[in-house]
Amino acid sequence: MAQPKPYPDVYLFAAETLGVxxxxxxxxxxxxxxxxxxxxxxxxxxxxxxxxxxxxxxxxVLHEVGITRIMRHMDELPALVEAGVRxxxxxxxx
Numbered sequence: 001m002a003q004p005k006p007y008p009d010v011y012l013f014a015a016e017t018l019g020v021x022x023x024x025x026x027x028x029x030x031x032x033x034x035x036x037x038x039x040x041x042x043x044x045x046x047x048x049x050x051x052x053x054x055x056x057x058x059x060x061v062l063h064e065v066g067i068t069r070i071m072r073h074m075d076e077l078p079a080l081v082e083a084g085v086r087x088x089x090x091x092x093x094x
Contacts, residue, residue: 005033008041015041026084028077030054035067035094045094046071046080067094 002009015025027038030048038045046069049059059070069089071077083089 006036006040008037011038011041011043026081039093042093044084044089045069050074068092069094
């Protein structure tokens, strides 16, 4: 039985269903549980902190727990995806 986030089950299932290697996956998440789950699945992550329910200072909290790619506006997403496709993320998960 699949376990909920922060377990990676949902992301592992998605990659398996789509036939995509885990190293080629990029997850956009706004929760620590979701980011933890994606990182546990060894997927690259981008944290989204621009939603109305995200508290002030959340980006700093994420940065302090090791999240390095933090997006404040969705218009930043295309450039981040392109960087990931080019391989600019290297082995860094987030």
